[in-house]
Amino acid sequence: MKGTIKDLLKVSGVQGYIIANQKNIQIKLPSMHRLAGAKDRIKRLYDDLVQARRRPGNTIEVFLDDMVMTIFISGTTMLIVLSSALANLALVRMTGKLVVANIVKETR
Secondary structure: OOOOHHHHHHOOOEEEEEEEOOOOEEEEOOOOOOOOOOHHHHHHHHHHHHHOOOOOOOEEEEEOOOEEEEEEEEOOEEEEEEEEOOOOHHHHHHHHHHHHHHHHHHHO
């Protein structure tokens, strides 16, 4: 596994992803997803999390009613993976960490 977006989307239960950095936000979700048009809310989330000085770690999981939002932060890059509550979260975490590492490596 190389840790690419395609590897991430192959994980059973992954619905989509959001990549945010200082300049732009890329949202790849099904068009009918409730977060598909939430660019302003994602920007506020990015600003709050990346600017936080005392963040306990680089991976944050938010459990909602029917899905899990796994947030990976590395420097000024943030990857949000949206998956169903039944997805293999260990595989999502492992693949997400590889993906965000590759994204950061490409931007340098």
